[in-house]
Amino acid sequence: MTRPATALALTRIPVPQTLDGDDARLFRAIAEIGTAVCRHDAGHDHLDHTAQELLPSWQEQVDRTQVGYAVEAGDEVLGIVTTVHQNGDAPRSLEFDLLVSPDRWGEGIEEMLLAAAEDEARRHGIPVVQTYSLHRADTPGEKLVPGTGWGSVPADDRQTRLMVAHGYALEQVERNSVLDLREPLPLVEAMLAEALAAAGPDYRPIAWTLPTPDEWVEKIAYPISRMSTDVPAGDLVWDEEVWDAARVRRRDARLQAAGTTVSVSAVLHEPSGTIVAYNELALAGPADSATSQWGTLVLREHRGHRLGTVVKCANLLRWRDIAPESPFVSTFNAEENRPMLDINEAIGFVGVSVAGAWQKTL
Numbered sequence: 001m002t003r004p005a006t007a008l009a010l011t012r013i014p015v016p017q018t019l020d021g022d023d024a025r026l027f028r029a030i031a032e033i034g035t036a037v038c039r040h041d042a043g044h045d046h047l048d049h050t051a052q053e054l055l056p057s058w059q060e061q062v063d064r065t066q067v068g069y070a071v072e073a074g075d076e077v078l079g080i081v082t083t084v085h086q087n088g089d090a091p092r093s094l095e096f097d098l099l100v101s102p103d104r105w106g107e108g109i110e111e112m113l114l115a116a117a118e119d120e121a122r123r124h125g126i127p128v129v130q131t132y133s134l135h136r137a138d139t140p141g142e143k144l145v146p147g148t149g150w151g152s153v154p155a156d157d158r159q160t161r162l163m164v165a166h167g168y169a170l171e172q173v174e175r176n177s178v179l180d181l182r183e184p185l186p187l188v189e190a191m192l193a194e195a196l197a198a199a200g201p202d203y204r205p206i207a208w209t210l211p212t213p214d215e216w217v218e219k220i221a222y223p224i225s226r227m228s229t230d231v232p233a234g235d236l237v238w239d240e241e242v243w244d245a246a247r248v249r250r251r252d253a254r255l256q257a258a259g260t261t262v263s264v265s266a267v268l269h270e271p272s273g274t275i276v277a278y279n280e281l282a283l284a285g286p287a288d289s290a291t292s293q294w295g296t297l298v299l300r301e302h303r304g305h306r307l308g309t310v311v312k313c314a315n316l317l318r319w320r321d322i323a324p325e326s327p328f329v330s331t332f333n334a335e336e337n338r339p340m341l342d343i344n345e346a347i348g349f350v351g352v353s354v355a356g357a358w359q360k361t362l
Contacts, residue, residue: 007073007074008071008072008073008078008107008108008109008112009071009072009073010069010070010071010112010113010116011026011069011070011071011072012067012068012069013026013027013030013067013068013069013070013080013082014026014027015027015055015058015059016055017059019051019052019055024051025077026068026070026077027051027054027055027058027068028051029070029077029080030051030054030068030080030082030099031049031050031051031053031054032051032077033077033079033080033099033100033101034049034080034097034099035047035048035049036101036102037099037100037101037102037134038134040102041102041133041134041135041136041159041353042134042135042136042176042352042353043136043137043352043353044178044352044353045290046176046178046290046328046330046352047134047176047290047330048285048289048290049284049285050284050285052258052259053258053259053260053284053285054258055257055258056253056254056255056257056258057254057258060250060253060254061087062087062247062250063086063087063241063247063250064084064085064086064087065084065085065087065124066082066083066084067082067083067120068080068081068082068083069081069113069116069117071100071109071112071113078100078101078104078107078109079098079099079100079101079104079109079110079112079113080097080099080100080113081096081097081098081099081113081114081116081117082096082097082099083095083096083117083120083121084096085121085124085126085239086239086241088239088242090125091124091126091239092126092127092128092237092239093126093127093128093129093130093236093237093238093239093359094117094120094121094124094126094128094129094130095129095130095131096117096120096129096130096131097131097132098110098113098114098117098131099113100113105158106158110162114162114166117129117131118360118362121362122362126362127361127362128237128359128360128361128362129359129360129362130236130237130357130358130359130360131163131168131357131358132174132355132356132357132358133153133157133159133160133163133355133356133358134159134176134353134354134355135153135154135157135159135353135354135355135356136353136354137176137351137352137353137354139154139157141154141155141156142154142155142156143155144160144164144170144356145170146170146171146172146173146234146356146357147169147170147171147172147234147235148171148172148173148234148334148335148336149336150172150173150334150335150336151172151173151174151175151335151336151354152173152354153170153173153354153356159356160356163356163358166360167360168358168359168360169235169358169359169360170356170357170358171234171235171236171357171358171359172233172234172236172334172335172336172356172357173334173335173354173355173356173357174332174333174334174335174354174355174356174357175332175333175334175335175341175351175354176330176331176332176351176352176353176354176355177330177331177332177333177341177344177349177350177351177352178290178328178329178330178331178349178350178352179316179328179329179331179344179347179348179349179350180327180328180348181291181316181319181320181326181327181328181329182327185316185317185320187346187347187348188313188316188317188347189313189317191309191313191346191347192309192310192313192314192317194306194309195306195307195309195310195313196310198305198306199267199305199306199307199310200305201270202269202270202271203267203268203269203270203276203302203305203307203310204267204268204270205265205266205267205268205310205311205314206265206266206267206268206275207263207264207265207266207314207315207318208263208264209261209262209263209264209322210252210255210256210260210261210262210263210264211249211252211253211256212248212249212252212264216266216275217245217248217249218244218245219268219273219274219275220248220264220266220275220278221243221244221245221247221248222243222274222275223266223275223276223277223278223297223299224241224243224248224278224295225240225241225242225243226297226299227241227295227297228240228241230297230299230300231297231334231337233334234334234336234357235359236357236359237359255282258284259284260282260283260284261282261283261284261322261323262280262281262282262294263280263281263282263315263318263319263322264278264279264280264315265278265279265280265281265310265311265312265314265315265318266278266279266311267307267310267311269302274299276298276299276301276302276307277297277298277299277302277307277308277310277311278295278296278297278311279293279295279296279311279312279314279315280293280294280295280296280315281293281294281315281316281319281322281323281329282294283322283323283326287323287325287326288325288326288327289326290326290327290328290329290330291319291323291326291328291329291330292329292330292331293312293329293330293331296308296311296312296331296340298311303339308339308340308343309343312343312344312347313347316329316347329349330352331344331349332355
């Protein structure tokens with residue numbers, strides 16, 4: 001039986017000091033419902049996350065502002081929306097995650113949460129809102145192609161219908177790929193050796209596990225900032241991020257507080273003393289949970305030297321010693337980003353789900 005709309009209540013989610021108290025009930029639901037939604041929509045558990053992973057980034061919001069709303073019926077949390085935008089002068093875009101318990105879709109919950117996200121953007125004078133939808137890679141039926149012309153999402157999916165009905169445009173599709181870490185990686189070793197030889201002596205591989213060593217903290221800030229400008233984005237409106245050593249330290253502290261292990265593989269350009277490429281692997285859950293591959297970037301002016309292969313392969317080989325029980329690496333890449341997808345496919349990554357990037361100008 002469908003609940004009447006009057007039974008639904010929208011509540012702003014407080015940010016608790018700890019996860020043990022009654023005031024953490026709604027915050028814990030972000031991870032609980034988010035995990036359920038990812039498993040339902042993607043068809044696997046590689047994207048599971050916990051409230052402990054999320055809490056530090058909500059408690060420290062110097063660089064970004066995060067806000068959440070929950071829809072409840074009595075004491076039951078049926079859906080969540082979280083929003084995030086860059087702090088600073090006149091941010092242009094706000095990103096949100098809309099998460100409704102899979103068995104409660106179609107009761108008006110998603111419309112309430114969508115309106116809450118758009119209202120949050122209006123309160124801050126932000127003109128563009130964005131979100132991502134997850135879909136299984138093998139979904140049959142008609143497809144919707146993004147503005148880039150690369151990839152597609154199921155046209156009849158409930159999320160697709162919601163976005164289209166509310167004026168959102170599909171701007172980009174990302175491929176979610178996984179690599180099985182339970183098998184030997186001789187190909188990765190061979191690819192690394194070949195890439196290092198091709199790169200030449202001007203490019204030196206370096207690596208560390210967070211927190212970032214003092215000698216690299218200033219140098220890594222710049223390539224991290226270029227993630228907001230150098231990766232394929234189609235017509236998505238991204239705010240350029242400003243990073244310095246202090247922001248790197250804040251991020252390190254949040255990740256450590258969350259219990260997240262992060263390995264960084266990078267390349268130092270010896271003549272300039274600049275870090276020109278990097279890759280991050282992260283494990284936030286139990287030792288036997290899936291690894292996440294986060295940012296991988298080669299600065300535009302240093303592309304063509306196989307540095308993407310260097311940082312990816314070097315980090316995978318390093319990761320086998322850091323997290324030997326982790327069975328998979330999961331990563332997302334824009335479908336039009338063929339250089340990175342070519343490297344992934346050569347290593348052995350296999351596509352398992354897709355994500356649609358949606359955008360609307362308010």
